[in-house]
Amino acid sequence: MGRRMAFMGFGIFFGFTLSRVGASGYDLIYTMFTGADLKLAWVLITAIVTAYLGLGWLHFRGDRGYADRPITINKKVLTGLTPVGGVLFGIGWAMSGACPGTVLVQVGEGKILGLFTMAGIIAGTYIYAWLAEKKLLK
Amino acid sequence: MSETLYDFFFVKPWPWWLGGICIGLLVPLMYYFLNTALGVSTGYGNIVKLILPRSRLRWLNSADYIDVFNWRFFFLAGIIMGGFLSARGAGWTWTTPGMGLFTARLDWTFPSLAVWFLLGGLCMGLGARLANGCTSGHSIHGIANLHLSSIIATAGFLLGGIMATRLITAWILGGF
Numbered sequence: 517m518g519r520r521m522a523f524m525g526f527g528i529f530f531g532f533t534l535s536r537v538g539a540s541g542y543d544l545i546y547t548m549f550t551g552a553d554l555k556l557a558w559v560l561i562t563a564i565v566t567a568y569l570g571l572g573w574l575h576f577r578g579d580r581g582y583a584d585r586p587i588t589i590n591k592k593v594l595t596g597l598t599p600v601g602g603v604l605f606g607i608g609w610a611m612s613g614a615c616p617g618t619v620l621v622q623v624g625e626g627k628i629l630g631l632f633t634m635a636g637i638i639a640g641t642y643i644y645a646w647l648a649e650k651k652l653l654k
Numbered sequence: 655m656s657e658t659l660y661d662f663f664f665v666k667p668w669p670w671w672l673g674g675i676c677i678g679l680l681v682p683l684m685y686y687f688l689n690t691a692l693g694v695s696t697g698y699g700n701i702v703k704l705i706l707p708r709s710r711l712r713w714l715n716s717a718d719y720i721d722v723f724n725w726r727f728f729f730l731a732g733i734i735m736g737g738f739l740s741a742r743g744a745g746w747t748w749t750t751p752g753m754g755l756f757t758a759r760l761d762w763t764f765p766s767l768a769v770w771f772l773l774g775g776l777c778m779g780l781g782a783r784l785a786n787g788c789t790s791g792h793s794i795h796g797i798a799n800l801h802l803s804s805i806i807a808t809a810g811f812l813l814g815g816i817m818a819t820r821l822i823t824a825w826i827l828g829g830f
Contacts, residue, residue, distance in 0.1 A: 519688065519725065520723075520725065520728045521728070522687060522688060523688065523690075523725040523728040523729045523732065524728040524729065524731060524732040524735070525732065526680060526683070526684055526688075526729060526732065527728065527729040527730065527731060527732020527733045527734075527735070527736060528732040528733070528735050528736040528739065529676070529680070529732075529736065530677070530680055530729075530732070530733055530736060531732060531733035531734060531735060531736020531737045531738075531739075531740070532736035532737070532739055532740050533668075533673055533676040533677055533736070534673075534677070534733075534736070534737070535736065535737045535740035535741065536663070536664075536667065536668045536673065536740055537667060537668045537670065537672070537673025537674075537676075537677075538667040538668075538673075539673065540737060541754055542753045542754030542755065542756050543754040543755050545815075546754070546755065546756070546819060548815075549815045549816050549818075549819035550819055550823065555670050556670075558670040558671075558674065559670045559673045559674040559677065560674070560789075560793060560794065561674065562670060562671055562673075562674020562675060562677075562678060563673075563674045563675075563677040563678035563794050564678065564793070564794055564797050564798050565674075565678065566674060566675050566677075566678025566679055566681075567678040567679075567680075567681035567682060567692075567794055567795065567798035568678075568797075568798040568800075570678065570679060570681060570682025570683070570798075571681060571682050571685070571798055571799065573682065574682050574685060574686060581685060581686045581687065581688075581689055582686055582687045585689060586689075587685050587686070587689050588689060589685070589691070589799055590690075590691035590693075590795075591799075591801065592786060592787060592791070592792065592796045592799075592801045592803040592804050592807075593786065593803060594801075594802055594803035594806060595786070595803075597784045597785070598784075598785050598786065598803050598806050598807050598810070599785075599806055599807070599809070599810045600784055600785075600810075601780070601781045601782065601783065601784025601785030601786070601807070601810070602781065602785045602792075602806065602807040602808070602809065602810020602811050602813070602814065603781070603810045603811075603813055603814035603817075604777050604778075604780060604781030604784065604785075604814060605777065605778050605781030605782050605784075605785055605788065605807075605810065605811055605814060606781070606810060606811040606812060606813060606814020606815035606816075606817075606818065607774075607777050607781070607814040607815070607817070607818040608773075608774045608775060608776065608777030608778030608779075608781055608814075609774075609778060609789075609811060609814070609815045609818075610774075610814070610815040610816075610818035610819045610822060611770065611771070611773065611774030611777065611818060611822070612770075612771050612774030612775055612778065613753060613754060613756065613774075614774075614778075615694075615778065615788055615789040615790075616694045616695040616697075616698060616778060616779075616782060616788045616789070616790075617694040617733060617788070617789065617790050619775070620694070620730055620733040620734045620737065621733060621734070621736065621737035621740075622737065623734055623737065624733070624734040624735060624736065624737025624738035624739075624740075624741065625737045625738065625740065625741040625746065625750075626738075626741060626746070626747065626748050626749035626750055627749075627750055627752075627753060628749055628750065628751050629751070629752075629753045629757070629767055629768065629771045630753075630771075632767075632768045632769075632771040632772045632775065633771045633772070633774055633775040633778075634775060635772055635775060636771065636772040636773060636774060636775020636776040636777075636778070636779060637695075637698050637775040637776075637778050637779035637782075638698055638701050638702055638705070638775075638779065639772075639775070639776055639779060640775060640776040640777065640778060640779020640780035640781070640782075640783070641695075641698040641699055641701075641702050641779045641780070641782075641783055642702050642706070642779075643776070643779070643780050644713070644779070644780050644783035644784065645699075645702065645709075645711045645713040645714050645783075646711060648711075648712070648713045649711045649712060649713065653784070
């Protein structure tokens with residue numbers, strides 16, 4: 517149970533940060549894609565650099581976590597569908613002004629339309645499970 | 655706490671560097687304490703399973719989703735709570751029907767807006783699964799690990815996003 521509460525704590529921190537920096541607003545995502553205001557791109561770049569340095573530090577310490585438990589990096593596999601899914605995801609990102617994380621923030625903030633984006637992601641995830649079942653994906 | 659300090663953290667939008675550092679720190683911290691990769695979109699499998707507990711689709715019965723109330727569920731619930739707390743601290747209204755300049759510039763009826771955002775979500779949900787990750791799992795966690803798949807996926811996110819934004823601007827928002 518403590519582990520679950522830890523995940524919830526990290527979730528609260530993540531959601532709070534995304535909301536405070538403006539990542540859950542439609543406008544900053546729109547202006548990032550038009551190039552008019554690149555604030556969110558800078559947030560992403562800073563996050564990547566911070567994460568890279570933090571992971572480097574963990575690696576330097578021998579990839580041992582809290583209480584000396586080993587850390588295993590989750591390797592993301594590359595398939596032919598990665599770029600296809602990426603472009604489809606990007607279209608949805610621009611249409612809804614949210615990503616799967618920030619839409620949860622929108623729902624918490626009380627943005628009613630965010631509920632429909634969230635419902636869409638749930639439906640899209642189900643469609644994937646169905647397509648995978650019918651062996652329509654490689 | 656002085657009023658200005660409260661304003662800085664809880665009312666005004668944070669500067670990009672503060673948000674970026676906080677989000678970036680989550681990746682090593684979650685590995686350090688929980689040996690888990692940051693990622694959100696896989697948690698939507700938990701929600702599907704929660705809605706359809708008897709589904710026999712193999713993907714929904716894979717090891718990741720045998721327990722609906724595993725870490726993904728609590729992480730997603732926390733994100734919603736984080737947004738709620740931020741809105742309360744900033745003194746926003748409890749609910750809002752608006753969605754930034756999209757609803758400000760268009761006089762669409764509510765059902766049309768609902769369908770639009772539902773379709774956007776649909777593209778994201780399916781796209782994230784096909785690409786095996788979303789903005790957090792690929793663009794932040796994956797690129798920080800220098801995974802080729804994450805770099806390709808993120809290039810796709812940006813390509814799709816920029817193309818779609820151009821079309822939305824030209825056809826719907828009326829070019830501005």
